[in-house]
Amino acid sequence: MHTETFTCDSCGYSYPCTERVVMDGQELCRNCSEEETYLCASCGERIWQDDNAGDEDVPLCQSCYDRHYTNCIRCNAMIHMDDACYSEDDPAEEEPLCHDCCYHPCESKVIQDYYYKPEPIFYGEGPRYFGVELEMDNGGEISSRARELLELANREHPLAYAKHDGSLDDGFELVTHPMSLDWHRERMPWAAVLERAVKLGYQSHMARTCGLHIHVSRAALGDTEAAQDAVIARILYFFERHWDELLKFSRRTETQLKRWAARYGYKEQPMEILDRAKQGYGGGRYSSVNLQNRDTIEFRIFRGTLKYNTVIATLQLVNRVCDVAIALSDEELKALPWTTFVSAVTEPELIQYLKERRLYVNEPVVVGVEY
Numbered sequence: 001m002h003t004e005t006f007t008c009d010s011c012g013y014s015y016p017c018t019e020r021v022v023m024d025g026q027e028l029c030r031n032c033s034e035e036e037t038y039l040c041a042s043c044g045e046r047i048w049q050d051d052n053a054g055d056e057d058v059p060l061c062q063s064c065y066d067r068h069y070t071n072c073i074r075c076n077a078m079i080h081m082d083d084a085c086y087s088e089d090d091p092a093e094e095e096p097l098c099h100d101c102c103y104h105p106c107e108s109k110v111i112q113d114y115y116y117k118p119e120p121i122f123y124g125e126g127p128r129y130f131g132v133e134l135e136m137d138n139g140g141e142i143s144s145r146a147r148e149l150l151e152l153a154n155r156e157h158p159l160a161y162a163k164h165d166g167s168l169d170d171g172f173e174l175v176t177h178p179m180s181l182d183w184h185r186e187r188m189p190w191a192a193v194l195e196r197a198v199k200l201g202y203q204s205h206m207a208r209t210c211g212l213h214i215h216v217s218r219a220a221l222g223d224t225e226a227a228q229d230a231v232i233a234r235i236l237y238f239f240e241r242h243w244d245e246l247l248k249f250s251r252r253t254e255t256q257l258k259r260w261a262a263r264y265g266y267k268e269q270p271m272e273i274l275d276r277a278k279q280g281y282g283g284g285r286y287s288s289v290n291l292q293n294r295d296t297i298e299f300r301i302f303r304g305t306l307k308y309n310t311v312i313a314t315l316q317l318v319n320r321v322c323d324v325a326i327a328l329s330d331e332e333l334k335a336l337p338w339t340t341f342v343s344a345v346t347e348p349e350l351i352q353y354l355k356e357r358r359l360y361v362n363e364p365v366v367v368g369v370e371y
């Protein structure tokens with residue numbers, strides 16, 4: 001008996017018509033529909049993931065969000081309108097707050113909620129600023145310990161804050177305000193903060209749950225959106241072309257990257273990779289280079305560390321990648337081998353780390369302990 005089939009518009013494979021899901025005129029197999037669409041948690045309508053007006057836990061169509069939900073003005077957490085509360089100081093403004101922010105104001109907390117995002121303070125000469133998110137685990141999500149680290153970091157300037165991170169077992173995330181590379185190396189007291197974190201019992205590399213994420217200002221990549229896209233496309237190409245070397249640099253495993261920092265897939269032309277990224281390939285915000293933030297691109301490939309030299313070397317590598325993506329044409333970047341890229345490195349911290357990872361054209365060195 002002949003079984004009718006169809007070709008999935010997303011993956012291109014044929015399936016029995018009984019597995020067909022039709023979405024806005026497109027025919028999808030069940031696997032692709034699960035990967036690319038959600039069911040609205042309120043009305044049950046199927047929506048594209050890019051059209052999700054809710055969050056990953058409570059996906060919503062725009063209509064249901066507008067009727068039933070809002071966001072906390074302080075931490076941006078999505079809340080049902082029935083659960084929103086309002087400040088007693090000025091109820092006339094009717095600005096919604098979640099329960100936690102209403103009864104536990106952010107200013108009094110040491111470890112902020114996951115959605116906490118203060119007004120950024122920029123340090124150093126721009127426009128290329130770097131914001132760091134460093135996850136540390138196994139030492140406790142303990143306010144007194146976070147306060148110790150923040151007092152070290154913020155002794156002269158408000159440079160960093162701490163946030164809850166649900167991916168960690170028993171720790172928190174240290175987040176910096178955007179700084180120039182020189183500020184991170186010379187003014188941010190990374191060495192003291194990291195040394196104290198180790199003494200308090202925290203781990204990052206050894207915890208296996210932690211990442212070191214680096215945000216770079218989009219404004220540093222070009223004066224227009226088109227110019228920025230061209231540079232971002234070359235950054236993505238560099239990552240795909242030199243994936244094996246960057247995997248060694250990152251200290252991650254392939255399994256960890258598939259979960260937290262997926263690749264977009266190699267293509268011959270840089271702009272083809274950017275197009276794939278914009279079409280939803282990769283891991284969304286859990287991609288090696290996350291493009292879903294309005295003002296920054298986020299490098300997520302790196303494993304966490306509490307070793308000073310590794311933090312600085314990672315910032316320097318990202319800076320170098322941005323340099324070549326800006327300076328070289330598509331064809332010049334495609335012709336750039338890894339050995340030529342690293343031979344131009346002059347920063348002592350980056351040279352040391354490249355030697356430790358056997359990624360530098362030079363004699364090997366003794367590898368220090370990662371925490």
